[in-house]
Amino acid sequence: MDYDAIIFDNDGVLVTPTDRRLWHRASQLAFHDLGVADVVDAHLDRLDGYSLSTLVRICERYGVNSGSFWQRREAHAARAQRHHIRTGRKHTYDDVDVLRNLDHAVGIVSNNQQETIDFLVDHFGFDEAVETQYGREPSLDGLARMKPNSHYLHRAIRDLDATNPLYVGDSGVDMAAAADLGIDSAFIRRPHRHGYAPRPAATYEITSLADLLTICRPAVA
Numbered sequence: 001m002d003y004d005a006i007i008f009d010n011d012g013v014l015v016t017p018t019d020r021r022l023w024h025r026a027s028q029l030a031f032h033d034l035g036v037a038d039v040v041d042a043h044l045d046r047l048d049g050y051s052l053s054t055l056v057r058i059c060e061r062y063g064v065n066s067g068s069f070w071q072r073r074e075a076h077a078a079r080a081q082r083h084h085i086r087t088g089r090k091h092t093y094d095d096v097d098v099l100r101n102l103d104h105a106v107g108i109v110s111n112n113q114q115e116t117i118d119f120l121v122d123h124f125g126f127d128e129a130v131e132t133q134y135g136r137e138p139s140l141d142g143l144a145r146m147k148p149n150s151h152y153l154h155r156a157i158r159d160l161d162a163t164n165p166l167y168v169g170d171s172g173v174d175m176a177a178a179a180d181l182g183i184d185s186a187f188i189r190r191p192h193r194h195g196y197a198p199r200p201a202a203t204y205e206i207t208s209l210a211d212l213l214t215i216c217r218p219a220v221a
Helices: 020-033 041-047 052-062 066-086 114-123 140-144 151-159 172-181 209-215
Strands: 005-008 105-113 132-136 165-169 184-188 204-206
Touching (some): 005 151, 020 041, 052 140, 066 105, 066 114, 066 140, 114 132, 165 172, 184 209
Parallel strands (some): 165 184
8 A cells, every 4th residue: 555654553563561560550659649558459450441530430539639640650650661661671672673664754653651652762763763753641631532542643644744644553442543533554463462353453464563564655746
């Protein structure tokens, strides 16, 4: 297909997923900041579902303001991820050099924090290829705009002035965001997605980012 832009999810596509224990610890620290010492593990698990209504209910359960909690949780999570990136515990996949070989406009749209995306783009040198990048804002609005909401994907497409973009992801929410905008998608089957079936289905399934060099051709002006 003649695509004029390729936009990538981040975690599980360009870099390895974040250790889930980091999210739990970030939530624990945020509650601690607000004077809550003991939190039920099941509540921490439910916060990992990134549901705004669930977040509000759990914060009410512990008597804390949901906006204040989330802002602190995001700050702790971003700080921990920077540490994991610097120490090599969160690293790129071997095929990410493909970004520099694509004759397309390139963007990143992630459900991770904007602060984290900005850091890793600089740390890993993605800025040589990436023209626009979006993660979630550290607010309840940012939480509500996470994929499958297509808000940030739409903004990236607009930034790139693209009319026929391809979105590359590793989850059903990625495919859903692309479908919401009526654009094609590619599901990359990384090792952590063995046996996983994204819903909705993707336009393509690939096993390496190098496959994009075969299925994508730059649009002819």
